[in-house]
Amino acid sequence: MLLIHCPYCGETLPEVEFAYAGEAHIARPENPSAVSDEEWAEYLFMRDNVKGVHYERWRHLHGCGRFFNAARNTITDKFLTTYEAGAPRPALDTLTEGGK
Amino acid sequence: MSKYRVSGRGRIDTSRPVSFTFDGKRIKGAKGDTVASALLANGIHLMGRSFKYHRPRGAVAAGSEEPNALIGTRRGPGRFEPNTRATVQEIWEGLETNSQNKFPSLKFDVGAVNDAAYMMFSAGFYYKTFMWPRSFWDKVYEPFIRAAAGLGVSPKEEDPDTYASRNAFCDVLVIGSGPAGLAAARAAAVEGLKVVLVDENAEAGGTLLSEPQAVIDGKPAWDWLSSELAALKAAGVKIMTRTTAIAYYHQNLIGLVEKLSDHLEVLPQDTPRERLWRMRAKQVVLAQGALEKPLVFHGNDRPGVMLAGSAQTYLNRYGVLVGTSPAVVTSHDSAWFSAFDLADAGAKVQAIVDTRSEIRQELLDGAKSRGIRVLAGYTATGTEGRLRVKSVRVNPMQSGKVGAPETISCDALLMSGGWTPSLHLFSHTQGKLAWDDDRTTFLPDYTPEDCVIAGAGRGLWGIAAALADGAEKGQQAVEALGRSAIAAVPAVKNDRTGTGVSHKELPTDLSPGKAKAFVDYQNDVTAKDLRLAVREGMKSIEHVKRYTTNGMATDQGKMSNINGLNIASDALGRKQPQVGLTTFRPPYTPTTFGAFAGYHRGGHFEVTRKTRIDSWAAENGAVFEPVSQWRRAWYFPKAGETMDQAVARECAATRSSVGIFDASTLGKIEVVGPDAVEFMNRMYTNPWTKLGVNRCRYGLLLGDDGFIRDDGVIGRMGQDKFHVTTTTGGAARVLNMMEDYLQTEWPDLNVWLTSTTEQWSTIALNGPNAAKLLAPLVEGVELTEEAFPHMSCVECTVAGMPARLFRVSFTGEIGFEVNVPAPMGRQLWETLWKAGEQYGITAYGTETMHVLRAEKGYIIVGQDTDGTVTPDDAGMAWAIGKAKPDFVGKRGLARPDLTAKGRKQLVGLLTEDGSKLEEGAQIVFDPAQPVPMKMVGHVTSSYDTGTTGRPIALALVEGGHDRMGETVHIPMPDRTIAAKITGTVFYDPENAKLKI
C-alpha cells in the first residue's frame, strides 16, 4: 500500500484514503462546440501509457475530498511529488525519488 | 526410544512424550518435535508421493523450504488443512496427519504408473496435449490426471476459526533471528526506537539452533542465544516467533503472518488462529539467511536423500539421526561438518563423496580421525532402494571422464550443492540482483526501499561474519533514522566456514536421456526437462520456467531456481545473468486464505447499509435484496404467498388505493451556492435557470462522451439551493463526478456539494388515495392540484416533523416523497401506516416499484441503459436543454457515432404467445438465418405480473424507434419467441392518473 502526500492536508497518509483519477493536465476544451470530432475524441479517450514518470490525478476521497496532481514513477511506484490541482506541471529535473 | 533418537541431543523435551497419527498410525514424538522430525525419529522417511509421477518422497529439508513432505493436518470437524509442510508443523497430542497424492496407500500407489509413463509427462506436456484432439483431452487425459494428481484435498466444511488483522508501525523491523538478525536487532535497540524481530520458526536463533558447537563471547552458542534474547527483551525489542514475513510491499509495508494456535493441543478461548500484521517499518533489515541447494543426479529424490545441513538440523535441534549408516555426497565444505556431527552422535558414516579433488586438510583430518572414508573427485550417478535409499552409486572423475561405478550401501544420503542467499523478500522490493561468478549465485544489489540485507542473505558465510555484518547493518538502520548506535561484535570460536563449487547436473556414465535427476521436487521437473525446453526453443528463463513448470510450485523454487538456471544457462551456452532469474512473488510461503480475509467473511464480508425503516420491514416479513451496499425490502409476502402473488397484490393495491415504499436509499446531494444554478446547467442536460423555487424536474446526467450516467428528480428548494437525487447505486459516483468538474474544470464557480443521502429518510406514497391520506398530516401547504401540482416541492411539516415534501411519481399514480430527518424515518412510517389503514395501505418493495415504473416506461439507469445509451436512444431527447451553450455530454452527443442511424434504441416488447421474456435475452430480426445469428439487441427489463394483464418488456433494439409494430425474435434454448415492438408506455399514456 502506497503512502501518499495530500498537498491540501499537508499529511502523508495510506493509499486507502485516496482514489486514483486518471492522467493529469488534460483540460476540458474551453468551448467544446468549437472543437473538431478528432480533437474531442483526443480529449475524451487518448491517454499516455508511460513507463517512467507519469503525471496523474488523485483524490483525497476519505479525507479533505480534494483532487490533486502527482508525479509517480510507474516502474518503481514511487511518488516524486504531489501538487495542487491547477498548478503547473513540475519540471522532471527538479524531482528525485524519495530522497534516493 | 528408537535407535534414531539420540539422547542428550536436540532442543526437544524427551520427558514430555507427545503422540499423533500419520495415515492412521500412532507415532510417538516429544515436545518440540515437528511432524517430520518425529517421523524420522521413528525411522520413517517415506512421507508422501510426488505431484506428477507419484514417486515416493521423504523430507529433503528441515524448514519452510521443504518441497516434498506435504501432509494434511486435521483437528476435528472443519479444521483440515492440506499441503502443510511436515517440517514446520509442530506436533501435539492427538494431531491427525495424512500423506497426500497416494492411492490406495502411500506404500502402494497406482498413480506411480505415471513414473513409468515418464515420456508422456515431459516438459511442455500440458501445452502439447492441448494441441491434440479435444476428445482425447476430455476423455483420456483430464479424468486420469484429475483422479491421480493434485496437491492435497480441499477442505469442504466452513472454517470455524477466526483470523485477526492488525496495522502496526515500527522504526526498525528485522526479519530473521539467526546470528545476523540477532546482532542487527541488538544494534538497533537504541533508547526510544521501536524494534521488532520476527522469525517464522517456533523459536528464535536460526542457524545457531543447528550449530551448538559454536562458542560466542565465551559461552556455548545456546547459552549465548538465551542470554541475548533476554537482553533484547530487556531492551524493549518485540520478538515475534512463528511469524512469517510473507511479503514486502511499497514503502516498507511488510505483511507478517503470525500463527497462534496450530502448534497447540488445546485451542485457547477467544484467540484467532492467525494474525495478519501490516507492519509499516521506517527501516528494514533482511536477515533471512541462505538455503542449501540439492545436487542434481539420477535418483536424488529417493526417501532418505536429504540436504546435509537439514540432517545436521535434525540431529542438533531435534536429536534425530536421519540414518545410522549415512553416506554424504557434496560439492561444499559444509556437508563435511554435518557428516562429522552425525558420526560424533554415533552414526556409522559410510563415505564422504566430494566432487572436488582438492579438499582442505582440516576436513580430511576430521574425516580420518572419525574413520570416515573419503572419495574426492567423485560424482554420484544413482541411488537404489524402493521406498527408502539403500545405496548410492558413485564414479571417479578423471580428466573429464567418468570412471567405473562403485556402490556404497547407506540408509540415508546427505547431499550439498552449496548455498544460495534467500532473496525472496529483497526481490519483492523490486531490488536488483548482481551475479557473482565466483560463488555462482545472485547477490542483492540495489533496492528502492529503505532496506538493508545482512549476513548469509548477501553471501557471507559463518556465524562470526553474520554477527559482524548484522551489527553493522543494524547500526546503519539506526543511523538512517538520524540516531547513533554503538554495536559490539561478539567473538566466535568453533565457527564453521567453508567454500564449495557449484554444478549443473552431476556428470554421469549412464544415458542422460534416462536419468531422473530432479531439479524441482514439488513439480517433478528434471534436468532433462530443462534441456528439452531449451532444445524446443525456449530462450529465456521465464519461458523455460513456464514450459517446464520449474520453480512454479508452492515452494516457489526455493531449492530449484538456481540449479534450474545453471542447467538452462549451460544448455543455452550463455552466462546465467544473460538467461536471467525468475521473479519471486509474494507470499514467501503458502498462506491461508483466512489470513488474507481476516475479519472480512460472512456478515462482515462487506458493509450492509440499512435504512431507518429497515427494522419495520424485517418485523413485517419483508424479503430483502441487495442493491449496491444497501439491503432493500424486495417484497412483503403474506402467509403462503409466492413472490409473484405478493408483487401482484402490491401492484394492485398501489394502483387502486395507496402503497407505501421506503425510498431512503435514493442518493441525495445538496447543491448550494450563488452559482448553484449555473453549476446545474453545466452538469445536467436539462435547463435549470427558469425552474421556479419549489418546483422540481427530472434531471439527466451524461458523461462527456454523451452517454447516460445517472438520473433523478431535482428540486429547487431556494434560489441557490437544489435537492438533487440520484440512483441508489450511483450516489457516490455522481458526487465524485460533480466534485471533479467543480474542483478542476470550474473552480471559479461558488458552489458547495454535500452528500445528504444518510441525512434523510424518504418515504414514497403512491396511489389514488395518496393525497387524501397525506393531506391531514401536512402543515404549510395544501395538497391540491392548484396549490401543489405534480413536480412541486416544499419545505413543510409532516406529522409534526420538519420535512421536504416532493410531489413526484415513479409509478404513474399520484405520488409524494416525504423526506424527514433520518432518525424520524420509522416514526413517520408508522404514522402514515396508521393513517393509511382506512385506505388499506399496502407496503411494497423494490420488485413492485420496478413493475409499476416499467408499465409507465420509466427507465432504470444501469438496467435499461448500459453506458452506451444516449438520451435519444432512451427516448428522452426532450430532457436536453438544446439552447444551452454547453453541458457535460453536449459535445459528446454530436459525435458521428452517436447521431448515426441504426443505434440501439429503447422500445417496448409484447410477446405474441403471452409468455414472459428473460432479461438479458438476445434479439434477432430473422430467426431463419444461419447460426451464428446477427444479434440486434437485448431485453433490458421484463415482468409478468402487474396491471396490464400481460407480461411486458423493455428492450434495446437496433433502429427500434422506427420499427414500431414490427416483429422481432428471441431465440431461447428450447424455442424462439416472437414479440412485437411497441412504445415504452404500457399504462395510462395520457397521464390522467397523475392528477388529484
Ligand SMILES: [Zn+2]
Ligand atoms: Zn487531503
